[in-house]
Amino acid sequence: MNTPTSTERYARVIEVSKRVRWEIERDVIRGRRFDHAKTFMPDGLSLVRELPFLGAADARLFSQVQGRTYAYMFGLVERFINAKVLDVSRDHCFGDQVALEALVRMSDEEIKHQELFRRLESQMAQDMPAGYVQTAAANEVAQVVLGKSTWAVLALTLDIELMSQAHYRASIGPQAGLSELWKDVFLFHWREESQHAILDEMELRREDARLDPAQRSAAVGELIELVGAIDGILQAQAAADATYFTSVASSPFTSMQRVQVHEKMLKAYRWQYIVSGAMEPRFQQVLFGLVGQEQRQRIEAALAPLAYAVPMGDEVDLPLAA
Secondary structure, eight states, X not given: OOOHHHHHHHHHHHHHHHHHOOOIIIIIITTOOOOTTSBSSOHHHHOGGGOTTOOHHHHHHHHHHHHHHHHHHHHHHHHHHHHHHHHHXXXXXXXXXXXXXXXXXXXXXXXXXXXXXXXXXXXXXXXXXXXXXXXXXXXXXXXXXXXXXXXXXXXXXXXXXXXXXXXXXXXXXXXXXXXXXXXXXXXXXXXXXXXXXXXXXXXXXXXXXXOOHHHHHHHHHHHHHHHHHHXXXXXXXXXXXXXXXXXXXXXXXXXXXXXXXXXXXXXXXXXXXXXXXXXXXXXXXXXXXXXXXXXXXXXXXXXXXXXXXXXXXXXXXXXXXX
C-alpha cells in the first residue's frame, strides 16, 4: 500500500502537470517551420567540433541530421514508455487513486509527445533532402523492451527521462543560435518530462521492493541487455545518418573523412543516448542505491567500452561517482 507521503508526491506531480500542460499547435509549433539556416542539435551534443574539416554549412547540416534523429529517437522510446506506464498503473486501479491519476496523466502526455515527434518528422521530411532513413520501428523495439522485467524497463525509462532533462539544461537551453522551433520543442518536452522522471523513480522503487536478491540480479542483467540493444540501434542509425549526410552535404569528402564522419556520428549518439545518461548524478544515486556492489561492477563493466564517447577534453571514467 502507498504511504501518505507517496500519495502526497503523486499529488504534487498532478499539480505541476496541470500547471505546465501544453498543446502541440497552440503552444509549441504555432504555425512555424524549422529554420534550416540555423543549427538544430547543439555543439555539446552533436560533437561537430570534432570534425574540423566541415565548413559552416555542412556543420549546420550535421547538426540538423542529428536533430532529426533526436526527435525520431524520442518518439521511438516513448512508445514502450507509454505501454509500461499503462501496465504499472493497473497496480493502482483499486488502490491509491491519486497515484492512478498521476500515471494516467503521464500516459496522456507521452501519447502527445509521440504525436509531436511525428509532426516534426513530417515537417523535416518535406524540408530536408530525400534519403533519410529510420532504421528501427517503434513497435518492434517496444516488443523487445517490454519482454524484459518491469524493474529493467523502469530503470531504463528513468535513465532516458533524466537524460533528456540534462540535455536541455546543459546544452539545448544555453546555446544561442538554434532553430527557434527546435529549441522550443525540447523546452516544452522538458517541462513535462521533469514530472515523468519523478514518477519513474517512485515506480522503480516500488517495484524494487518486491524483488528478492536473485530477481534483482536478473533484472540488472536485463538492464544491461537493454543498453546493448540500444547500442545496436545507435550503430545502425549512425551508419545510415553518416551515409545520408555525406551524400547531401555541399562539399565532397575523402574516404578517410567519410570514415571520420561515421565514427563521430556513432560517438555522438553513444554520448547522447547512453553515456550522458549513465553520468547523470540523480540516475546514479537511484540505481546504485538499489543494487549491491557486485551488480554495480557488472554495470560498470558493461559501460566501460563506451567510456570514450564523451566530448574531447571531458574524458572520464564511467560511471561517475554520484
